[in-house]
Amino acid sequence: MTAFLFQRALSFAISVVVASLVVFVVLEVVPGDPAAFMLGLNAAPDTVAALREQLGLDAPVWMRYLGWIGGIFTGELGTSYTYRVPVAELIAARLWVSVPLAAYALTLSTLIAFPVGILAAARRGSAVDAGVMGGTQLGIAVPNFWFAMLLVLVFSVTLRWFSAGGFPGWDAGAFEGLRALTLPAIALALPQAAILARVMRSALLDTLEEDYIRTARAKGLTRGQALWRHAVRNALIPVLTILGLQFSFLLAGAIIIENVFFLPGLGRLVFQAISARDLIVVRSVVMLLVIAVILVNFLVEIAYSLVDPRLGRRV
Template identity: 70%
Template sequence: MLAYICSRLLSLALSLAVASVVIFAAIEVVPGDPAAFMLGLNAQPEAIAALRADLGLDGSLVERYGSWIVGMLTGDFGTSYTYRVPVAELVADRLSVSIPLTIYAMLLSTAIALPVGVIAAARRGGPTDLAVMGVTQLGIAIPNFWFAMLLVLVFAIGLRLFSAGGFPGWEAGLWPALKALTLPAVALALPQASILARVMRSSLLETLGQDYIRTARAKGLNERQAVLRHAFRNALIPVMTILGLQFSFLLAGAIIIENVFFLPGLGRLIFQGITQRDLIVVESVVMLLVFAVIIVTFLVDLAYAAVDPRLRRR
């Protein structure tokens, strides 16, 4: 088990190193000068040069990359070109929205998908299974931003149960904050729940066809006991992969939803950084999102080892 963890940690470190180079190179080749963009079209060359020096843009690519990496490792993400405040402060403020939104959506997705997938597998070929497959196919096909706007029309404008957007802040109280995140979380969760339910069904059906399940039935276990006591745990292995990918997708891919609902999260911060040519914000936030994706993948691998004893002997 220790050797397995060490190998995964080495893979994690290498992935982060490669990702940092790719992110820095991709953002640096974007045309345009942030200093010239900030000062406008009529800015004097001397003013642009002075601003570039102030922002640390006059160094070589190697120097700037090294400075950025050292800062990231020490918790100093640099200073935003636009807001003139530390990027760490901007990220901390936005994480207080993005992380709860992601967790909320994940809980909703899992709470819906797992029982639905189990019921569909247990009633394979029946009306319930066909209905589940049809609804999940529709959930996968519908874009989440369109579904988000539909939720706003029905529950915010029509029924007036929720606000159409904005975030009051956690200082306003737990319920107002969660209420503001409910529609965005549902918009993010239902398409992911459709995918997860189909994976749960397929995995459980495959597991139910194994020899040890037939042996358990032959020993007198009914269908419910065979599914819940024997098949369910082994069927969770591919489901955990999807859960890890979904957490990463929900955290990194909520840019459109956060803009639909005017939520001050990481997705909206990246969008603003791109439109304002705030390269240090975009680099740092994207690197943090990549780090989150890799960490989640690492945790999923550890969960694999906990579920499947064969991995511990590697």
Template identity: 70%
Template sequence: MIRYTIARFFSLIISLIVASLVIFSVIEVIPGDPASFMLGINAREDTLAALRSEMGLDQPLTLRYFDWVIGMFQGDFGNSWTYKTPVSELIADRIWVSLPLAIYALILSTLIAFPAGIVAASRRGGASDVTIMGATQMGVAIPNFWFAMIMVLIFAINLRWFSAGGFPGWSNPLQGLKSLTLPAISLALPQAAILARIMRSSLLDILLEDFIRTARAKGLTRSQALWRHAVRNALIPVLTIIGLQFSFLLAGGIIIEQIFFLPGLGRLIFQAISARDLIVVESVVMLLVFTVIMVNFAVDITYAIVDPRLRKKS
């Protein structure tokens, strides 16, 4: 188990190094000069040079990369050129919208998908299975922003149960949670459809294994074999999907945050790209990549806990 964890940790470090190089390189090759964009096309050369020096754009690429990486290790993400504010403060303000939204959506997705996948697998070929698989097919095919607009139309405009957008903050937790409900459902439904199909497929494969037939031969009912043995073993591939879904929900909610006017990280990235605020884009994207890699690392460790075969190999 220790060797397995150490190997995964070294893989995590290498992934972070490669990710930082890729993110920095991609941002640097984007056409256009941020200083010219900020000052306009009629700005004087000496003014542009002064701004480039202030922004550190006149430094060699290698030096800028290492300054950026070392700064992040120290908790210094640099200063936003647009907001004139430390990027860490912008992230701290926005993360308390994006992180609860991602967790909320993941909980909803799991609560919908697990029962749906288990029921579909346990009643394979029946009416319940056909109905659930039909619903999940629609969930996979329909994009989440379409769900978002339908949610706004039904629950915000017609029924007026929720607001159409905005975030009041966490001074009133119930109001804050209520404002995230429609965005969370919009994000959760497509992910729940995917997770339910994976759960069903994994469970059906496990139900055909020899140890399930042995358990049935020893006197366990189909339901007992399902819950005592099949479900736990079927969770192994499902954990991967849950980890990837959380990463997607945290990093991929840009469109949903735009639709509901949520001041989260996704909207911050969108605004920073529009304003050519490259230090914000680099730092926020790197933070999201770090989160994705850490989630995958946690999933790998959870594998070893759930599946004893990995502990024996390590």
């Protein structure tokens, strides 16, 4: 188990370093000069040069990379070109929206998908199974921003149960904050729930065909008892994989939803920073999201070893 953890931790560290190089290089080769963009087309060359020096853009590339990657681990991410405030403060303020939104959406997705997937597996070949498969196929096919607009039309414009957008802040109370995040979370959760339900169903059906399930049935357990006592836990490994990927996607892929609902989260921050060519903000937020994705995958692999200890012993 110790060797397994060491190997995964080393893989995590290497992945972070490689990802940081990719993110930095990709944004470096993007055409255009942030200083020239900020000053406009008619700016004098000496003014542009002075601003480049002020922003640290005149330093060698390797020095800027080392300074940036060192800041990632110390929290000193530099100062935003546009907002003129520390990037760490911008990100910290937006995390209080994006992380609860992702967690809320993942919770809804799990609460929907697990019982639906188990029900479809238990009723394989029935009308219930066909209905579940059809519904999940629709959920996968329809984009989440279309769900978002439909939710706004029904629950905000027609029924007036929720606001159409904006976020009151957690100072207004946890209830008001969660209420503002409900429609965005549902819009994010429904397509992910469809994927997770199909994975849960497939994993359970494969598990129910295993020899130990047949042995359990031969000893007198009903199909339902064998499913709940043995099959569900052993079907969790592929489901954990999807859960980890979903949280990463929900955290990093909510740019469209946050803009639809005007939520001041990381996705909207990245969108605004790209529009303003505030590359230091874009670079830091993207790297933070990359680290979150790698960290979640690392934790999922640790969870594998807890669900099935044989995985840790194979290393």
